[in-house]
Amino acid sequence: MSGKAGNGAKALPRDTVVAVVGAGTMGSGIAQVAAVAGHPVLLFDSFAGAAERGRQTIAANLARLVAKGSLDEAGRGAILDRIRTGDKLEALAGAGLVVEAIIEDLTAKRALFTALEGVVSADCILATNTSSISIESIGAPLSRPERLAGLHFFNPAPLMALVEVVRGRATDPAIADRLLATAAGWGKVPVLARSTPGFIVNRVARPFYAEALRVLAEGAATPAALDAVMRGCGGFRMGPCELMDLIGHDVNYAVTRSVWDAFHNDPRFQPSLVQRELVEAGWLGRKSGRGFYDHRPGAAAADPGFAPAASVALPASVTVAGALGFAAPLLDRIRAAGIAVEESAGPGLLRLGPVTLAPTDGRLATERAAESGGDLVLFDWALDWAKAGTIAIAPARQTSAAATAAAVRLFQALGMSVALIDDVPGLIAARTVAMLVNEAADALNQGVADGRAIDLAMTRGVNYPVGPLAWGDRVGPALVLRTLDNLARTYGEDRYRASPLLRRCALAGVALLNEKDS
Numbered sequence: 469m470s471g472k473a474g475n476g477a478k479a480l481p482r483d484t485v486v487a488v489v490g491a492g493t494m495g496s497g498i499a500q501v502a503a504v505a506g507h508p509v510l511l512f513d514s515f516a517g518a519a520e521r522g523r524q525t526i527a528a529n530l531a532r533l534v535a536k537g538s539l540d541e542a543g544r545g546a547i548l549d550r551i552r553t554g555d556k557l558e559a560l561a562g563a564g565l566v567v568e569a570i571i572e573d574l575t576a577k578r579a580l581f582t583a584l585e586g587v588v589s590a591d592c593i594l595a596t597n598t599s600s601i602s603i604e605s606i607g608a609p610l611s612r613p614e615r616l617a618g619l620h621f622f623n624p625a626p627l628m629a630l631v632e633v634v635r636g637r638a639t640d641p642a643i644a645d646r647l648l649a650t651a652a653g654w655g656k657v658p659v660l661a662r663s664t665p666g667f668i669v670n671r672v673a674r675p676f677y678a679e680a681l682r683v684l685a686e687g688a689a690t691p692a693a694l695d696a697v698m699r700g701c702g703g704f705r706m707g708p709c710e711l712m713d714l715i716g717h718d719v720n721y722a723v724t725r726s727v728w729d730a731f732h733n734d735p736r737f738q739p740s741l742v743q744r745e746l747v748e749a750g751w752l753g754r755k756s757g758r759g760f761y762d763h764r765p766g767a768a769a770a771d772p773g774f775a776p777a778a779s780v781a782l783p784a785s786v787t788v789a790g791a792l793g794f795a796a797p798l799l800d801r802i803r804a805a806g807i808a809v810e811e812s813a814g815p816g817l818l819r820l821g822p823v824t825l826a827p828t829d830g831r832l833a834t835e836r837a838a839e840s841g842g843d844l845v846l847f848d849w850a851l852d853w854a855k856a857g858t859i860a861i862a863p864a865r866q867t868s869a870a871a872t873a874a875a876v877r878l879f880q881a882l883g884m885s886v887a888l889i890d891d892v893p894g895l896i897a898a899r900t901v902a903m904l905v906n907e908a909a910d911a912l913n914q915g916v917a918d919g920r921a922i923d924l925a926m927t928r929g930v931n932y933p934v935g936p937l938a939w940g941d942r943v944g945p946a947l948v949l950r951t952l953d954n955l956a957r958t959y960g961e962d963r964y965r966a967s968p969l970l971r972r973c974a975l976a977g978v979a980l981l982n983e984k985d986s
Contacts, residue, residue, distance in 0.1 A: 485563045489567070489580060499511045572599065572601065595616070595617055600726040603617065632669065666730070668929075672926055675907055679903055685740065686892055692761075702897040724737065780873045823843045846895065849943065906970055
């Protein structure tokens with residue numbers, strides 16, 4: 469499935485009335501998007517005064533745009549003039565599209581759409597903004613479920629580009645195509661997804677949080693160190709801990725529980741006891757003042773605890789034994805620091821005299837050192853070796869303090885802050901990226917969406933620096949597979965089982981984005 473409308477589908481005409489049911493933050497945001505695009509909009513809410521409050525929220529949002537100079541007063545007035553409010557469901561009779569944005573409750577949504585069928589015209593499109601409930605479940609009691617589809621916006625709707633158009637089993641493909649064209653006409657980036665738990669984004673994104681929570685549960689790193697590595701090494705705009713604090717742990721935990729339940733308790737989506745404890749304690753993040761971080765007024769910023777400047781001598785040269793693969797650009801950075809690079813045969817690692825440095829492949833450093841002997845330090849995966857400002861490293865239990873200091877000194881000489889963490893399988897960025905790639909590959913394998921739609925959804929919906937499938941191709945499917953297999957063996961958990969599509973691509977030596985892609 470691609471993100472483009474098929475069969476020459478056209479967007480809804482601008483004079484089509486768009487009704488939005490539910491005038492909360494999301495509903496008012498969707499109403500604003502439709503009104504800005506030129507549609508007459510009817511904002512409805514069953515709670516007295518809620519619709520008018522939603523309209524006032526829109527007015528305030530538009531006023532801020534005027535203050536920034538991105539909208540003039542005349543434009544603001546014209547947009548507001550297109551928005552009416554209603555407190556009777558019968559007022560929606562003339563709508564050509566109704567978008568539901570009410571509470572995330574199946575019974576409530578079914579009741580609403582069943583009532584709407586008795587109000588709107590036969591050609592009115594029904595859309596739900598649900599983020600986790602299947603389109604089939606919502607549409608089951610409808611007499612015409614074929615005109616129901618998902619139209620999942622991301623918060624805040626006026627600012628976030630992505631819209632997931634979700635097609636259920638009964639959804640008429642022409643309806644989905646019309647919604648794709650309409651969302652594009654509204655200036656959004658639409659992607660087509662099949663109705664499965666979490667759709668694209670809320671499914672594929674789960675490991676971003678889950679792997680951080682697992683590392684925290686093992687005491688291998690602090691939240692501040694985790695976030696620093698994911699930003700400075702992984703290239704993400706926000707680390708997982710600060711993002712969970714922003715979203716709210718109650719919300720993030722509920723979404724994880726919903727996806728886990730919908731997948732019949734698949735261990736890949738198992739909720740974390742660490743996050744449950746935060747929710748039970750009322751430490752919900754920014755909105756409660758405390759979460760992983762202290763957000764109360766006057767609280768000091770958390771220290772990531774980077775390794776202090778190492779005082780050991782910098783080596784005049786390093787030896788690269790074999791091919792470093794995706795980490796090869798690190799050699800250019802070493803040379804730029806004035807350190808000579810010598811080459812020899814080997815399994816793909818660096819040697820600083822008696823000290824061995826190697827990119828993680830999901831095995832414990834201690835295990836690898838036990839097999840090979842000597843001082844070993846593993847380093848994490850970086851999105852861009854030329855720009856990475858932070859790196860996580862983990863020494864084996866057998867590695868001497870002097871050898872660890874030599875590794876720290878090398879990366880510091882390259883201009884990187886060093887997060888010295890415990891010997892945890894896959895470190896931080898590598899295990900997270902491997903799981904993101906795997907989940908994206910499994911979504912592709914199960915026909916949730918096509919590969920380009922999946923990557924587009926993750927870059928435009930949650931601002932990932934690169935799509936997970938493209939990232940997997942950059943690292944190499946074989947290394948991603950090896951990392952997952954090592955994680956699965958180390959933990960003895962089905963959580964890290966590799967997608968059949970990832971395994972096939974790794975064995976065949978083909979790119980993930982070429983598989984099942986339209």
